[in-house]
Amino acid sequence: MDLAEFTTWSKRIADWSADYLRSLRDRPVRPRTAPGEVIAALPISPPEDAEPMARIFADFERIVPDAMTHWQHPRFFAYFPANAAPASMLAEQLANTMAAQCMLWQTSPAATEMETRMIDWMRQAVELPEGWRGVIQDSASSATLSAVMTMRERALEWRGIRSGLAGEAAPRIYASAQTHSSVDKACWVAGIGQDNLVKIPTRADHGMDPDALRAAIAADRAAGHRPAGIVICVGGTSIGACDPVAEIVAMAEKEGLYTHIDAAWAGSAMICKELREVWSGAEHADSIVFNPHKWLGAQFDCSIQFLKNPADQLKSLTLRPDYLETPGFDEVVNYSEWTVPLGRRFRALKLWFLIRAYGLDGLRQRIRNHIAWSRDAEAAIAALPGFRIVTEGRFSLFTFRFEPAGEDADAATAALLERINADGRTYLTQTRHEGQYVIRFQVGQFDCTREDVMTAVEVIGELAEEV
Numbered sequence: 001m002d003l004a005e006f007t008t009w010s011k012r013i014a015d016w017s018a019d020y021l022r023s024l025r026d027r028p029v030r031p032r033t034a035p036g037e038v039i040a041a042l043p044i045s046p047p048e049d050a051e052p053m054a055r056i057f058a059d060f061e062r063i064v065p066d067a068m069t070h071w072q073h074p075r076f077f078a079y080f081p082a083n084a085a086p087a088s089m090l091a092e093q094l095a096n097t098m099a100a101q102c103m104l105w106q107t108s109p110a111a112t113e114m115e116t117r118m119i120d121w122m123r124q125a126v127e128l129p130e131g132w133r134g135v136i137q138d139s140a141s142s143a144t145l146s147a148v149m150t151m152r153e154r155a156l157e158w159r160g161i162r163s164g165l166a167g168e169a170a171p172r173i174y175a176s177a178q179t180h181s182s183v184d185k186a187c188w189v190a191g192i193g194q195d196n197l198v199k200i201p202t203r204a205d206h207g208m209d210p211d212a213l214r215a216a217i218a219a220d221r222a223a224g225h226r227p228a229g230i231v232i233c234v235g236g237t238s239i240g241a242c243d244p245v246a247e248i249v250a251m252a253e254k255e256g257l258y259t260h261i262d263a264a265w266a267g268s269a270m271i272c273k274e275l276r277e278v279w280s281g282a283e284h285a286d287s288i289v290f291n292p293h294k295w296l297g298a299q300f301d302c303s304i305q306f307l308k309n310p311a312d313q314l315k316s317l318t319l320r321p322d323y324l325e326t327p328g329f330d331e332v333v334n335y336s337e338w339t340v341p342l343g344r345r346f347r348a349l350k351l352w353f354l355i356r357a358y359g360l361d362g363l364r365q366r367i368r369n370h371i372a373w374s375r376d377a378e379a380a381i382a383a384l385p386g387f388r389i390v391t392e393g394r395f396s397l398f399t400f401r402f403e404p405a406g407e408d409a410d411a412a413t414a415a416l417l418e419r420i421n422a423d424g425r426t427y428l429t430q431t432r433h434e435g436q437y438v439i440r441f442q443v444g445q446f447d448c449t450r451e452d453v454m455t456a457v458e459v460i461g462e463l464a465e466e467v
Helices: 003-022 053-063 086-098 109-126 140-155 181-189 210-222 245-255 266-271 273-279 311-317 348-382 409-423 450-466
Strands: 133-137 171-176 197-200 226-233 258-262 287-290 303-307 387-394 397-402 429-433 436-442
Touching: 003 053, 086 348, 109 133, 109 266, 109 303, 109 348, 133 140, 140 171, 140 181, 140 226, 140 258, 140 287, 140 303, 140 311, 171 181, 171 210, 181 197, 197 210, 210 226, 210 245, 226 245, 245 258, 266 273, 266 287, 266 348, 348 387, 348 397, 348 436, 348 450, 387 436, 397 409, 409 429, 409 436, 409 450
Parallel strands: 171 197, 171 226, 226 258, 258 287
Antiparallel strands: 133 303, 287 303, 387 397, 397 436, 429 436
């Protein structure tokens, strides 16, 4: 493809993209595609000869869009959002065109220095103290893995990166049952193991019980284990649970334990001052992660890990062979030394475009709208016959259950969810809470409106009558 053809097809794809976004409300949120349909439409063997772009693009239009779940659909209320504001999309197109490998300052000076500035912009937006620094990771899973690796190495006085864990007392990590499964996986990958991830009971508000945490740490010390760190949950995936941050970080300081706050979803809401009570004390933690690609509008992937003092994480993860040196610039920041992957994308550009295009006030207003509309939806569902709110709204997430008289409520709720998602007008997902099958409803898609939210409620009521 020469640059003239590239220009033609860039314009064609830009037009297709605008039409796609314009038509999302007319599409089912989740595709009506059976397993195996897409792979059956793809040739078994690769072509030996080049094919014209017109044919490739026609096949794309024929095969792909109708077999995708449309995460940018304004009636996507499942999981958590993976938002991509149009300004963020444009920045991503530019980053894709430059196609830089941003592993070192010298391979990407603008990307590196813009990342430093965007981290500080976001630090100011959530009002963490001056001096906090950070790095843009691909996802919260990577940030949590980095934090768990740091917990491990601090506890082992950095012997683990030299000689491994053999012969060492097992490091112990503490988290509540509401913590995301990425914490479990981080303990697997870090060699700590599932048995050394201690799940602490929760209180009536579903946050970690500090007294139970204190007892678990004391019991582990007495048993010869090595307490290493605590993962604190702010806005858990299942029901939005929040741990008592201030109590836990105060305890951790006394115990000499490293703390990591997982605020992957709810962290975006911390740009709203009135919502920050849920992470009061966060400034005393060691590490915090939140995902602008969830609720703030930055196209996936874009996860910010704030660090009060990066030194421990750098000591745990930095590896600088001769071929990655930057001669003459010993003091530059190389963000690949802050993370597990060496290769890095130019993620800061979309934050720069996003924040400037909407302003912090514009982004705050979206979050406030989503929370208000979620409350409206919760009240409307509570008023429907046979429905019960199981967990009340936390930020913009609540859960409910369908309990028609004389029927098994788990089965009825599951049947309703299947019908909702087959219908296509909206998309919801499930979880289990205290042994009960419940439906999650979270509002957060960047371009949704109150009408979209209430349309979903109408669909739920309509389909419940059919069930």
